[in-house]
Amino acid sequence: MTTGIILSVKALSIQFDNRSVIRNLSFAVDAGDNVAIIGPNGAGKTVLLKALLGLLPYQGEIHWSPGVRLGYVPQKVAADRQMPIRVRDLLAAKAHVLKLAAGSVEALATLVGLTPEVLNASIGIISGGQFQKVLIAFALLGKPNVLLFDEPTASLDELAQEKVYELVERLQREQHLTVLLVSHDLSIVYRAANKVLCVSKDTVCFGPPREVLTPATLEAMYSAPAKFFLHQHGEESAPPQTVTSHD
Amino acid sequence: MLYSIILAFLFAVAAGLVGSFALMKRMILAADVISHVALPGLGLAFLFHFNPLLGGGATLFLGTLLIWKLQRNESFSTEVAIGVVFAGSVAIGAALTPTEDLVDAFFGKFEQISGFTFIIGVLAVALIVFFIFRYKSALILNLFSPELAAATGINLNRLNLLFLLSFSLTVLIGLRFMGALLAGALIIVPAATGRRLSNSIGVFLLASTLASVLAVGIGFLINTYVFRSLSIAPTIVIVSVLLFCLSLFWPKT
Numbered sequence: 450m451t452t453g454i455i456l457s458v459k460a461l462s463i464q465f466d467n468r469s470v471i472r473n474l475s476f477a478v479d480a481g482d483n484v485a486i487i488g489p490n491g492a493g494k495t496v497l498l499k500a501l502l503g504l505l506p507y508q509g510e511i512h513w514s515p516g517v518r519l520g521y522v523p524q525k526v527a528a529d530r531q532m533p534i535r536v537r538d539l540l541a542a543k544a545h546v547l548k549l550a551a552g553s554v555e556a557l558a559t560l561v562g563l564t565p566e567v568l569n570a571s572i573g574i575i576s577g578g579q580f581q582k583v584l585i586a587f588a589l590l591g592k593p594n595v596l597l598f599d600e601p602t603a604s605l606d607e608l609a610q611e612k613v614y615e616l617v618e619r620l621q622r623e624q625h626l627t628v629l630l631v632s633h634d635l636s637i638v639y640r641a642a643n644k645v646l647c648v649s650k651d652t653v654c655f656g657p658p659r660e661v662l663t664p665a666t667l668e669a670m671y672s673a674p675a676k677f678f679l680h681q682h683g684e685e686s687a688p689p690q691t692v693t694s695h696d
Numbered sequence: 697m698l699y700s701i702i703l704a705f706l707f708a709v710a711a712g713l714v715g716s717f718a719l720m721k722r723m724i725l726a727a728d729v730i731s732h733v734a735l736p737g738l739g740l741a742f743l744f745h746f747n748p749l750l751g752g753g754a755t756l757f758l759g760t761l762l763i764w765k766l767q768r769n770e771s772f773s774t775e776v777a778i779g780v781v782f783a784g785s786v787a788i789g790a791a792l793t794p795t796e797d798l799v800d801a802f803f804g805k806f807e808q809i810s811g812f813t814f815i816i817g818v819l820a821v822a823l824i825v826f827f828i829f830r831y832k833s834a835l836i837l838n839l840f841s842p843e844l845a846a847a848t849g850i851n852l853n854r855l856n857l858l859f860l861l862s863f864s865l866t867v868l869i870g871l872r873f874m875g876a877l878l879a880g881a882l883i884i885v886p887a888a889t890g891r892r893l894s895n896s897i898g899v900f901l902l903a904s905t906l907a908s909v910l911a912v913g914i915g916f917l918i919n920t921y922v923f924r925s926l927s928i929a930p931t932i933v934i935v936s937v938l939l940f941c942l943s944l945f946w947p948k949t
Contacts, residue, residue: 499843502846502847504847521843521844521847523841523843523844526840526841526844527841528839528840529720529722529839532720532839532840533720533895533896533899533900534720534839534840534896535896535897538836538896538897539836539840541833542832542833542837542840543833543837543848545833546833546834546848546849546850547848571896572840587844591848
């Protein structure tokens with residue numbers, strides 16, 4: 450298993466048509482980290498993930514440590530749901546491109562909890578929750594050690610959201626994954642992440658949630674009064690080291 | 697005539713396979729446009745009496761590269777460009793082609809082909825079939841999500857170019873006997889029929905190919921035994937349209 454720094458980003462800048470989306474961003478991710486990427490709409494969270502995946506041109510430096518295999522769960526897939534492609538066809542296609550062993554699709558379906566009925570269903574008729582599971586299964590084919598997750602639950606109801614997060618947490622434990630998660634849901638960020646990266650025009654912060662997610666930074670980042678406050682199990686102004694004990 | 701008939705059937709196979717992916721890529725109208733791009737080349741060939749396939753092939757190849765370039769340039773509307781290229785090709789083709797050859801250029805002419813042309817045709821079909829089956833998985837991923845396909849390590853530019861080239865090659869094989877106006881039809885209509893009858897990719901490819909081969913087969917039979925005076929290309933296309941109409945009665949899968 451890879452240990453130590455798995456990703457280092459230095460002075461990353463991304464522009465579209467002369468409009469600067471990300472400016473001079475630097476951070477590092479350790480193997481096994483669960484990094485939450487937060488920020489207001491349009492701040493460039495998805496753009497950042499795509500740059501990390503090598504799908505977009507950028508300036509600066511993105512360095513993945515050798516042996517890293519990336520899995521990517523996009524925010525949405527604009528696939529034509531009318532296409533005559535079954536879930537099984539889709540997963541088998543990726544397995545074929547990656548030259549994976551026969552049976553890897555079935556093994557993964559079991560791991561993620563895709564039933565044979567869903568596997569044999571056309572991608573056009575499965576529910577949003579099942580579709581999300583399919584995307585996760587798709588990302589996990591090829592045994593990635595880093596999972597990039599773009600708002601995995603944005604279109605799901607709360608029960609389905611909960612199931613997706615449980616799945617991700619279980620996978621992270623069992624598969625020793627490093628996770629980079631874009632999320633709007635700060636309660637999820639608190640629950641799952643050990644590091645938070647804020648992406649917004651003026652504010653950039655990076656560190657453990659309890660240090661980074663103060664009402665002041667949230668307000669600065671979202672340019673509006675924060676509606677979320679940390680439920681501290683101590684004094685309001687307690688220094689960070691005192692809140693680590695009860696975890 | 698045996699060579700011509702065999703090659704017509706092989707063309708049907710290639711058209712069914714390529715058409716299935718073209719339909720899923722929503723490139724069905726491109727089939728028409730790409731075949732029309734052959735017209736100026738055909739016109740030049742008729743005018744200066746050289747092999748029509750050479751002329752048609754040359755402009756087809758240029759047109760393919762142009763469409764590929766346009767697809768990469770997202771800021772420019774492909775639809776607009778295709779519309780302009782389409783109109784321009786038909787007009788230039790019509791202006792160049794001597795009047796007495798116009799009908800042949802547009803609607804095709806079934807004629808004897810040389811052993812050499814036959815072998816080239818067979819090799820071309822083999823290449824197309826090989827491409828479709830070799831890159832089937834990559835094509836499916838690209839259809840589902842270009843982004844996820846790229847993240848999986850597929851070179852989308854190369855894949856799109858190879859697909860467009862197979863597409864044009866298919867048009868080129870059918871160009872002489874189907875004509876520039878109808879060469880694209882056998883890519884479009886059988887795939888639409890196949891889509892009606894299937895909801896998995898394997899069945900879809902098979903159904904489109906069968907619909908295409910059936911259209912050519914029935915077209916030849918009608919032409920040989922019933923309406924001898926009809927030209928072959930319109931007969932084949934009418935049969936394939938009728939097959940599509942029949943498929944509408946099939947319970948939706």
